[in-house]
Amino acid sequence: MAAPSAGVASGSAEPSWLDTERPAMRPDVEITEGLHHEPLAYDPVSGHYTRLSKSGAAILTALDGSMTGREFAARASRTGGGDGSTRQVVLDFLGELRAAGLLTVPPDGGRDTSAVRFARRSHMPRRPLVGSGVSAVLDPPAALLRRAPLLFGVLWLAAAVFAVWGAGSVLAAPLASGGPDLSLPVWGWTIVVSSMLLQTALHELAHGLACRYYGVPVREIGVGLLFYLVPVAYVDRTDAHRLPGRGSRVVIALAGVAQDVLWLGGWSALSMYAEGRFGQLCVLMVWIQIGLLLANLNPLLPTDGYHALESAMGTLNLRSRAFTALRCRVLREPPPSWLAVRSRSRQLRYQVFGVVCLAYALLVAVFCVRSLLVLFGGA
Structure with a gap:
């Protein structure tokens, strides 16, 4: 009867609220379906989705406020023919539901709530x-x-095939033999910056267009600082969690990259015919486009490539789950119910992926800081 919620941790202790409060599912919480038609609980206040098992959804909808949490767990254990361990699983799960903010009993701000916020x-x-x-x-x-x-x-x-062929031809040409030329005049850098700003806007709009193609609402488009350091643009496509299939999710994740491929083809075409300073600028833009594509397809950061890989594998919140598993291991905290039922090898894979992602993020941060110091003459 274990009923996990994504990235939520709980302890084995039985809080006193289970004896005094009569929990019920918040009336504004919506139970819907997501990938593989698995149940999801949608909180319209926070805008978050919580992944549930079928038994978890049954427990959540059965909470009507008519009995205390401990009474409910005892009844669920008797109904399911379980033992004391089943009762404890239900009690732990009630704590997870409360920490996730899905019950009429508000979160207590304790460790479980902190774990939810972390995830x-x-x-x-x-x-x-x-x-x-x-x-x-x-x-x-x-x-x-x-x-x-x-x-x-x-x-x-057809455009993508031309882009790849064109980029290869440009990089093999004598004009690109010495690598990208950064000694551009002011007008050249103006074109580079303006082009990148326009491309970034169209990249995010491509994600939004793919969302609307599948009927997914676009909540917002904006800018942010990835890991509090790297400037990025984003499209909030959280409601894509409602899509039941993998293919549509992959398309939404890669829509921006698909648009970037067209830019690569365009700059490659210009590079074949342009000469002089403008030709050098076009070659530089081809190098930039290739770098952007490689960065956007990197599965170790929360990029388009990572989201596409996650969707293709049929998994949800892979990074969040990996970090939760790593956090439980490092801090020696009891694992959440969704993690506790996983095999030790599966838990280890989560932890290893979390370590790799953290190490790579640290390398990116060090590279960015180093680049800024060099740029401003600090090193």
């Missing part, structure tokens, strides 16, 4: 620039794409 933290301060109204702008082109998806898919594939 949900994006480590990226955000500043929204455009709200949900952007959907009205994206709906017409999304409707056009729905009319002939195969045609547009074939056209993009």
Whole structure:
């Protein structure tokens, strides 16, 4: 009867509220379905989705406030034919539901609540620039794409093949033999910066367009600081959790990269014919496009590539689960119910992935700081 909620930790201690409070599911919480039609609990106040097992959803919906938590656990244990361990699992799960804010009993701010906040933290301060109204702008082109998806898919594939061939040809040409030339005049850097800003905006709009293609609301588009240091743009596509299939999630995750491939093709085409300073600028942009594609497809950071890999594998919150498993191991905390039922080898894989992601993020941070010091003459 173990009923996990994503990234939520709980202890074996039985808090006193289980004897005094009569928990019920908050009336505004919605039970819906997500990947593989697995149950999700949606909190409209926080905007978060909590993944549940089928038994977990049954427990949550059965909480009606008519009995205390301990009475409910005892009844559930008798009904399921379980023993004392089943009763304890239910009690722990009630604590997880409370910490997740899904019950009429508010979170107590203790360790369980801190674990939920840790798991949900994006480590990226955000500043929204455009709200949900952007959907009205994206709906017409999304409707056009729905009319002939195969045609547009074939056209993009042809453009992608040309982009890869063109980039290879440019990098093999004598003009690019010495690597990217950074000695551009002011007008050259103006073009580079302006082009990158436009491309970034279109990259995020591509994610939004893919969301609207599948009927997923776009909450907002904005900018943030990944790991509090790296400037990035983002599209809040949280409601894509409601999509039941893997393919649609992969398309949404890679929509921005698909648009970047077109930019690579465009700059490659210009590089084949441009000469002089502008030719050097075009070659530099080809190098930049390749670097951006490699960075966006990196599965060790919360990038488009990571989200696509997660979707293709049919997993949810892989990084969050990995960090939760690592946190429980390092701090010697009791694992949440979803982790406790996993095999030791599965738990170890979560922990290893968490260590690799943290180490890579540290390397990226050190590289960024070092680059800033060099740029401003500090090193």
